[in-house]
Amino acid sequence: MARMPTPIPTTFASSVASGHGLLLVRGRRSTRAARALSLGTPGGRSGTAIHSSRQPAAAELVEQSVNTIRFLAVDAVEKANSGHPGLPMGCAPLGHVLFDEFLRFNPRNPGWFDRDRFVLSAGHGCMLQYALLHLAGYPGVTMDDLKAFRQWGSRTPGHPENFETPGVEVTTGPLGQGFANAVGLALAEKHLAARFNKPDLCIVDHYTYVVLGDGCQMEGVVNEASSLAGHWGLGKLIAFYDDNHISIDGSTDIAFSENVLARYEALGWHTVWVKNGNSGYDDIRAAIKEAKEVKDKPSLIKVTTTIGYGSPNKASTHSVHGSALGPKEVEATRNNLLWLHEPFHVPDEVKRHWGHHIDEGASLEAEWNAKFSEYEKKYHQEAAELNSIISGELHAGWDKALPTYTPESPADATRNISQQCLNALAKVIPGFLGGSADLASSNMTLLKMFGDFQKDTPQERNIRFGVREHAMGAICNAIALHSPGLIPYCSTFFVFTDYMRAPIRLSALCGSGVIYVMTHDSIGLGEDGPTHQPVEQLFSLRAMPNILVLRPADGNETSAAYRTAVVNRQRPSILAFSRQKLPQLAGTSVEGVAKGGYIISDNSSGNKPDLILIGTGSELEIAAKAADDLRKEGKTVRVVSLVCWELFEEQSEEYKDSVLPSEVTSRISIEAGVTLGWEKYIGQKGKAIGIDRFGSSAPAGKIYKELGLTVEHIIATAKSI
C-alpha cells in the first residue's frame, strides 16, 4: 500500500452540506491521532447494555470508515462498469452510524433470531449494504465478493437479494417493496413480543431500520404501508428517508413537491429532520436515539444528503445515480475526498475498528441464548411455540387438523371451506396469521378464536390490512422472512392480484412462502361484472416462475391445497376459491392434489378412454357431469383434475403419461378463464372451453350459460372431435 489514508476534514464536509455539486477541499490533517484514538476504544464496549447505542468511534476514524464505504461502492461500480454509486456516497455517514453504533447483529450468524433488521428499500444503492456487511464481518461478503459485484454467480447482485447474500433480509430493488417489507418485519416483532415476552424475560426485542429514497416515497405502496404502520403504532420501526432531491429524471422538483414530513405526521408517525446528512454525525445519532425513545409511533427520519457526495462534477446530479463515475471522475473524487488509495482499499484501522462486531455479535447472541434457556425452563408452552416459530418445525401430524369431506357432505363454496381450513391450521401452527384487504367477510378469512392485530392488541392474529392489496403482499413477504415458522396468509378477490402482482412476484423470487387466499375466482362471482371477474389471472400467474397456483374443485381439494401451501415454505401458493357453492365430488383426493393433476373418474380400461375431459376448480363439476352424460351414451370418458399445473409438471414422465396418455388425443379442457396455454395439455387436436373475452355483469348462472361453460357445450364439443 503506497499511500497513507487521509481522512476528509470536517471543514470540507460542512462545505458541501448545502448540497452544491462543486466541491473544494479546504484542508487536511494527519490520521495518526485518529488511528491512535480508534485503537483505544473497541475494548471499552460490551454487549451488556444491548439496547443503548454504542460509543461512537473517534471523529477521524468515523470519517475514514465513511470514506471506505464510499470508495468500496465507487470502486465496485467502476469495476463492474454498472451500478449506482450515488446513494452509497451520500448515505455512507448514515450507514456507518447505524451499523457501527446502533444495529444489533451477529455477523457470524446472520439468522440470529433477535437481531435488528435492516432493509435497504432503495435497493439500487446495494453497494452501501454490501460494504457495511463486509466491514461488519459477515463471512458471506468477502472482498472477492465485492470485486465480483453484479457478475454471474456472485453473492453481490445488482440489487439486494436475500437468497444470494447472507445478511440481506429481504429482496429489494422494485421501489417501495423494501419499505413495506420493513413494516412487515416490525409487525412480526411487535406480534411476537406481545405474545411471548414476560415481565421478567424480554425475549423478543429488536428494531427494524429501513432506508428509502425519493423514488420509494413516490410509490403508492409506501403510502399504504406507512398508513398501516402509523395505525398499528409500530414504535420500533425507524425509517430513514434519504432526501437527496434527485431521481433518475433529474431534480425531484419536476414530479415531487409535496411536504413529506407533514404527510407522515398526518399518517401518525413521529418525524425528525437531519438537515445535514453529509457530515452531521451527531445529528444522525441524536435522531436515531430520539426515534428509539418514541415507543408508540413509527419514526421517519428525513436525512438530507448529497447524492454522489464527494464527486466534484457529478454530486447532486442524476448522472451519479445509476452509472459508474468513469475513471476521470473517480480520480477527481479521490483527490477531492483525499482518498489516495488503490481501489477497494480498507485501511487497517478501519478493519480493526469494525472487527469488534464479531465479538460483540457473538456475545449479544450468547446473552440472548442464556436468556432463552431460562425462558424455556420457566415457560414451557410458550417456549415450545416460539421454538416452532424460530425453527420452522411444525408439530407432527399438524395436517390431520385439516377437514375431510365425502361426496355426501353438503355442497359449499370453496371460500367457506377455505375458512374451515384456515381456522384448523391456526389451532395447530403457532406462527399462522394473516388477513384480508378489507374483504374478510367476503373472503372468509377471519380466525374465529383470535381477535384483531391492532396497536393495543398486537398479540392477536387477524390482520386488518384495509384496502391496500399491494402493501398487504409486501408485508406478508416480510412476515414470512422474519422467522421460518411464521406462515402468513393474505386475501382479496382473485382479480385484485393485479394490484399486488409486484409483491407476489417477489414472494416467488425471494422464496417467501406466503399463502394467497384469492376468492371470487371467476365469472362465478356474478353481478359485480367484468372489473371484478378474473379471466386471465390464472394463466398470468401460472406464467410466473417458482409459484404454485392451485384451483381446488371441492372440499378435499381445498384441504389438500392448504396442505401443499403450508409445506411449501420456499415458494408462494395462490389458492383460487369460488364464491359459489360447489358439490363434493367423487374421486377427488389429497394424494391427487399433491401430484397437481390426477384422474377423478374413468370408465375405460387399458388406459385408453375415448375422451379425456380436463377441468379445474368450479368447472371440474361440469366436466364430471358431462362425463356422466357421455358415458350413458356408451363413451369411455376420463375426467382429470388439473388443480395445480406446476406440481403436475414436477411429476415423472411416466406418471404424467398415465394421467394424460399421449395416444388419447381427444381431449377437452374446461376452465372459466382464457384458453391460452391449454394447448400444453389438450394438444393440437383438443379443444379448450374457456373465456377469451372479459366477463359481464349478470347473475353467475346466466353468465356461465351465455359464455358456454356448460355440460351441453362440452357434449357438443366432444361430438365434434
Place this chain on the structure above:
Amino acid sequence: MARMPTPIPTTFASSVASGHGLLLVRGRRSTRAARALSLGTPGGRSGTAIHSSRQPAAAELVEQSVNTIRFLAVDAVEKANSGHPGLPMGCAPLGHVLFDEFLRFNPRNPGWFDRDRFVLSAGHGCMLQYALLHLAGYPGVTMDDLKAFRQWGSRTPGHPENFETPGVEVTTGPLGQGFANAVGLALAEKHLAARFNKPDLCIVDHYTYVVLGDGCQMEGVVNEASSLAGHWGLGKLIAFYDDNHISIDGSTDIAFSENVLARYEALGWHTVWVKNGNSGYDDIRAAIKEAKEVKDKPSLIKVTTTIGYGSPNKASTHSVHGSALGPKEVEATRNNLLWLHEPFHVPDEVKRHWGHHIDEGASLEAEWNAKFSEYEKKYHQEAAELNSIISGELHAGWDKALPTYTPESPADATRNISQQCLNALAKVIPGFLGGSADLASSNMTLLKMFGDFQKDTPQERNIRFGVREHAMGAICNAIALHSPGLIPYCSTFFVFTDYMRAPIRLSALCGSGVIYVMTHDSIGLGEDGPTHQPVEQLFSLRAMPNILVLRPADGNETSAAYRTAVVNRQRPSILAFSRQKLPQLAGTSVEGVAKGGYIISDNSSGNKPDLILIGTGSELEIAAKAADDLRKEGKTVRVVSLVCWELFEEQSEEYKDSVLPSEVTSRISIEAGVTLGWEKYIGQKGKAIGIDRFGSSAPAGKIYKELGLTVEHIIATAKSI
C-alpha cells in the same frame, strides 16, 4: 299512483346527521307548497352564466329529489337482489346538488366536448350515478335500464362502464382507479385549455368532479395521483371524499386512522370539510363554490355522510354496503323516510324539475358551438388541431412520418428507435403526449420539441409522472377517454407492468388506446438482475383480452408497432423494447407486423421447409443467425417473426397456415421469456427455447449464454428434432 309523495322534513334530516343508525321521524309537512315552488323555478335559469352555479330548487323539492335518488338505488338493488345501496343512500344529497346545480352537461349529447366530467371512483355505488343520469335525461339510462340493473345485456352493469352506459366517462370499481382517472381528465383539460384558449375565446373550460370513498383513500394509487394533482396544481379538479366511516370489514377505525385532510394539505391540495353531508345542502353548495374559486390547487371536499342513510336498522353499518336491504328493511326505510311509493317511483314534480337540464344542456352546447365557430374563423391552425383532438381524425399520411430502415442502417436498441418514432408522431399528431415514470432517459421517451407539462407550463407535452407507475396508467386511460384524438403514451421498465397491471387491464376493458412503451424487455438489461428482468410479463399480458402485445425486433418492426398502436384507438398496445443494440434485419416489414406474424426468410420451396424457427424481438436476430448456419449445412429453414400474437390470430386460417404450415412440425421458438404458451405455435413436436426461471445479475451477454439463448443452442435443438 295511490300514495302521495312525502318529503323528508329537515328536522329529521338533522336528527341523523350525527351518524347514528337508529332513526326516528319527528314530523311531516305537505308537499304541495314545495311542488308549487319547484314549478315556478326552472324557467328562470338559462345557460348564459355557465360557470356560476344554478339556483337551487326549493328545499322540499330538493328533499324529494334526494329521496327519489335514494329509493331508485334501493329498489334497483332490491330487484336485482345484488348491489350496493349504502353509498347512494348516503351520497344522494351531494349527488343531487352537484348534478342539478353545478354540473355542466348536455344529456342528449353525452360526448359534448366541453362538458364537465364526473367520475364515481367508488364505483360500487353506481346506482347513484345511474339514478342521476336517468333524472338528468340521458336517453341511455331509461327506467327500464334501472329495472335491469346488473342483468345480462343491460346498460346498468354492477359497476360503471363507459363502454356500456352513455354518460359514464370511465370504467370504475377497482378502488382508486376512478380517482386517478379524474386526475387524468383534469390534466387533459388543463393541457388543452393552455394550448387552445385565447384571451378573447375560452374554448376549453370544464371541471372534473370525482367521488371517492374510504376504500379508494386507502389505495396507494390514490396517493400517487393526489401527489401529482397537487404538484401540477390541477385547480379544476374537485374531489368529494365520502367520509362515511364504514368499509366492508366494518368501521374504518380498524384499519384507517390517519388524518386525511392533513395528508391532502401536505400534498398541496385545498381542503374543505362538510360535516353534515346528510342534510347540509348549503354547506355542500358553499364547499363546491369555494373549491371552484381555488384555481391553483385541486380541492378535496370531505363530506361526512351516513352510509345507508334512512335505513332504521342498517344505516352506519357495513351490512348496508354491499347487499340488498331485504324486503322488511326496505319497508322500514320507506316508512322512516316517509317515502310511501311503489318501487322505482319518480314523483312528477321531480321529473319536471330535472327536465330543464335537457334544454339547458342543449343551449350550453349551442353556445359553445357558436363560440367554436368564431374560434375556427379567427384561429385556423389551432382550430384544425383542436378539431383533430375532438374528432380523433388524424391527418392523412400521418404514418409517413415514421422512420424506415434498411439492413444497412446501424444497429440500435429498439428503445432508441422508439424515441425516434415518438418524436416523429408528436410532430404530426396534435393530441400525442405522454411520459415516463421517472425513467425518461432510460426509456428514451422525451419529446425533444416540447418542454415539460408542469403547473405553470401545462401546454407542454412531456409528462413527468415520477415513480408512480400505477397512477401513470390510470391517468393515461383517462387522457385517452377525455377526447378521441388524445393519444397518450406512458413508459417504464417492462417488468414494472406488474405495478400497473390494474390500469392496463382497465385500458383493455374500457377500450382506452393507451400506448405502453415498455423498455428493458428481457434479461438483456443485464446487471440489474432478476428483480428488473421480465421473464413472465410477455405471457401474462398476452393472456389479457383486448390488448396488443408487440415485441419488435428492429427498426422497421418498431415503426410498424407504433403504426399499429396509433391505429388501434379502442385497445391498448404494449410495446416491448430492448435496452441492448439490435441489428436491422433483412426481411422485416411494416406489412408483416400488421399481420402479427410473417416470414422474414425462407430457403425452401413449396411451403415445406425442414424447420421453422419462430422468434420475437431481440431473439429474432438469433433465430436468423441460426437459420443462416443451418442453411449452410444444406437445411431448408424458415424464420418467422411472431411480433404480435393477437394480430396473427386475427388473420385468416389460410394466411396463418401459409406462415406456419401444419405439415411442418419441426418448429423451434426462441424468446427470452417463459415458454408456457408457445405450445400453441410449436405444437407437441416442437421445442421452445426460453427462460423458465428468474433471471440473474450479470452482463447481458453472459446471461444469454448461460441460459441458452444462443445460436448454438438453436442448432443443437434443431438437430435433436
